Amino acid sequence: MKAFSSNVIFDFNRSVKPLAFVSFLLISLSVNAKIWLPSILSDHMVLQQNSNVTIWGWTTQTAETISISTSWSDSVYTTKAYQGKWALSIPTPEAGGPFNISIKGHETITLKDILIGEVWFCSGQSNMEWSPLKGLDNAENEIKAADYPKIRFFSVRKKKAEYKQDDAEGLWELCTPETMKDFSSVAYFFGRELNTKLDIPIGLINSSWGGTPVEVWMEKQTVASNSDLKKAAQQIKDYVWWPNDPGVTYNSMVYPFLNFTIAGTIWYQGESNRDIADSYYKSFPLLIETWRDAWKKDFPFYFVQIAPFKYGDSKTNREAAFVRDAQLNTLKTVSNTGMAVTNDIGDPTNIHPTNKQDVGKRLALWALAKTYGVKGIDYSGPLYSDYEIYGNKILVSFDHVEKLMTKQRHISCFEIAGEDKVFYPAKAKIKGNKVHVWAKEVPNPVAVRFGFTNEALPSLFDESGLPASAFRTDNW
Numbered sequence: 001m002k003a004f005s006s007n008v009i010f011d012f013n014r015s016v017k018p019l020a021f022v023s024f025l026l027i028s029l030s031v032n033a034k035i036w037l038p039s040i041l042s043d044h045m046v047l048q049q050n051s052n053v054t055i056w057g058w059t060t061q062t063a064e065t066i067s068i069s070t071s072w073s074d075s076v077y078t079t080k081a082y083q084g085k086w087a088l089s090i091p092t093p094e095a096g097g098p099f100n101i102s103i104k105g106h107e108t109i110t111l112k113d114i115l116i117g118e119v120w121f122c123s124g125q126s127n128m129e130w131s132p133l134k135g136l137d138n139a140e141n142e143i144k145a146a147d148y149p150k151i152r153f154f155s156v157r158k159k160k161a162e163y164k165q166d167d168a169e170g171l172w173e174l175c176t177p178e179t180m181k182d183f184s185s186v187a188y189f190f191g192r193e194l195n196t197k198l199d200i201p202i203g204l205i206n207s208s209w210g211g212t213p214v215e216v217w218m219e220k221q222t223v224a225s226n227s228d229l230k231k232a233a234q235q236i237k238d239y240v241w242w243p244n245d246p247g248v249t250y251n252s253m254v255y256p257f258l259n260f261t262i263a264g265t266i267w268y269q270g271e272s273n274r275d276i277a278d279s280y281y282k283s284f285p286l287l288i289e290t291w292r293d294a295w296k297k298d299f300p301f302y303f304v305q306i307a308p309f310k311y312g313d314s315k316t317n318r319e320a321a322f323v324r325d326a327q328l329n330t331l332k333t334v335s336n337t338g339m340a341v342t343n344d345i346g347d348p349t350n351i352h353p354t355n356k357q358d359v360g361k362r363l364a365l366w367a368l369a370k371t372y373g374v375k376g377i378d379y380s381g382p383l384y385s386d387y388e389i390y391g392n393k394i395l396v397s398f399d400h401v402e403k404l405m406t407k408q409r410h411i412s413c414f415e416i417a418g419e420d421k422v423f424y425p426a427k428a429k430i431k432g433n434k435v436h437v438w439a440k441e442v443p444n445p446v447a448v449r450f451g452f453t454n455e456a457l458p459s460l461f462d463e464s465g466l467p468a469s470a471f472r473t474d475n476w
Contacts, residue, residue, distance in 0.1 A: 035059045035066070035105050040260050044172040046115045046152045046203025048261040049095045055103070056087035056259055064105045071100045072116070081105075087259070092116050095200035115150060117201030118194060119262045120367075122187035123217065123254070124269035125242075126210030127304070127352055127359075132181045132188075135354045142357075146180035150200075151191050153183045156207040160216070160248035168207075168256040184208065186304070189360025190266055190367075197368055205262070207253045211242035213272040214283050217254060220247030222290050229286070232279035236272075254291070264300035264371060265291065266363050270323045271306055271351065274454075277322035284326055285334050302338040302366045303327065305469060307346030307353050310455040320454040324470045328383070338366030341381050344467040348455035362466070381466030382433075387448060387473050393438040394448045394473070401462040404430045411435065413458035413470075415449045418442045421476055423449060435460070447474035 037057040047053050055068055059081050066086045067078045077088045097115035102108060122128060132139045157169035173179045180188055184206040191202040209216075215223050215233045223229045223246035236244045243249060273280045288301045305327045306320060331339040340362035345355045353359075369379040382398040389395075394416060398404065411430065415423040416439045426439040426448070437448050451458040451470030460468040 035064075035103065035107055035109060037103070037109065038167045038256060038259075039170045040154065040168075040172075040205070040257060041111065042172050043112045044114070044152055044174060045111070045154070046117050046119050046172075046201050047092050048119045048263055049092055049116045049200070051092050051261050052089045053092055053261045054087055054089055054259045055101065056085075057103070058084050059086065059105055060084065061106055066103065066105045068104075069102045072096075097201060115152065115201035115203070117150070117203060118198070119203040119205070119260070120187075120191065120194075121205045121207065121257065121262045121265045122184055122190070122267075123207045123265065124267050124304075125208060125212045125272055127271075127307075128184055128186055128206070128208040128266075128268035129210050130185055130352050130356065131183055132185050135350075135352055136185050136356055137354045138357075143177045143181045146175055146177045146188070148175040148192060148195060150202065151175035151188075151195050152201070152203045153179055153188075154203070154205045155183060156205065156253050158209050159252045160243040160245075161252035162248065164251045164255045166256060168253060170205075172203075185356035186268055186360045186363070187266065189357050190363045191360075193361050193364035194367060194372075197364075197374065198372060205257065205260075207257070208268075209242055209249055209253070211239060211272055212249060212269070213244055213276075214269060214280065214287055215246040216243050216249045217269075218246060218283070218287050218290060219250055219294075220245075222286060223247070223283075226282070226286075229279055229283055232276040232283070235276050237275065255294075258294050262295065262297075262299060264302065264367065267301065267303040268306075268359070269303075270327060271309070271320065274311070274319035274323050277319055277326060280323055280326040281329055285330050288330070288334055288337065298336060300336050300338070300367065300371045301334075302340070302363050303330075304340045304342060304359055304363065307342040308348050308455045308457055309346065309351045310348045314454055317453050317455075321452040321456070321470060325452075325472060328469050328471060331383075336370075338363070338370060338379070339469065340366070341467045341469045343451055343456065343458055343470060344461070346457070348457065378462065378464040378466060382460065382462050382468035384450070384469070384471035384473075389445060390436075392443050392445065393436050394445050396435045396437060396448060396450075396473075398433055398435075398468065401433050401468075403463050404433055404435065404468075405461050405463060406430065406459045407461065408459040411458075411460060413451045413453075413456045415439075415452065416442050416445045417447045417449075417474070418444050419446055421447075421474075423447075447472070447476070449474070 365379040369377040382401040411428040416426040
């Protein structure tokens, strides 16, 4: 900040007396003095209900007293800036609004049209980033119908940084046809389902970047301190369109929001880690753990199991299958998580399937049932639980199902292997909540896999129509 013009040259002996100069300097500093906020704190924002939320910012007055008042309370909250930085924790009521917030120091900032509701951080790569204009079933009608003033969008500008950033570029906007068409389709349909079913305001922060591996969304030191992850990160392919260095989007697109209270996270990523899928068994759970530590909250983390796709550069046709298996393993080992299975709504010829409606809805089913306690919701399709060998057959059991069903004449995508670890296509038959699997080439089976190729389109569901996740019983 310049207190006065650099074109003015002062000669204390001739041009101005010292007292006059001091007065001029104080006036200049006063004119240029400023209080400012991060971009996430602005008009039209949504704050998390029934929480202690942080309002923070900066001032040019290093030790200034800052007071905050809100239109939902008679209380006034006060703090003193330290080296130009200040922060206050204030309680929020139940969902409602609109409200105003007044921030006073040497000047006053008034934030208007604020809603209190549920805030979700939405992140990942291109299938989270993908907007209706880029490809969506029934896009024209969906865009026209997107008039939900109690849903608010915040789109984080894509940026990488070597060091942690205090702020990120973005703007809160009301959900309208004009704003929805450029926003994340998955996040929108997730938010619309919550808004419709819960009848409360929903805030959606879209911080995603197509093509990015999971490592860029983790703190650099987290990757560097784990020898396996560090080695895997060095194998990530380098592309000009997106970053691949650990930490560079965490610094610029996650870290700036750690003071902002959220209800939870939805995540759609994994395709870019298929070439180092073994490391995803560690890196993905670690991402969840470190984000929760950073936010200081054990929030729900709901994610999408990547959809089928025929990758042109595949060497084994199983790379993505191992990513899906790592995601299933994360669901089973990391608490307060949920997984939306998409193997029935993918498109092996399109890495960006256009049915984003069901993806968002399936994520919302987890949130409605597990986070918001809505009763009577079938939120998960069948999940492999156990198996037993019975003669030349393997009998597979499932959780989250009373009765299995298929939408095809025959159940596809099962494979079976013996001690030689060679898998053969298998026949399968449903019996209650179990599937009996066998193949004539394998008289003594020891392992079974389901949907375990890159582009597998299996057909196994529960009675509500939610698909079974791909799985394997081996650890080969």
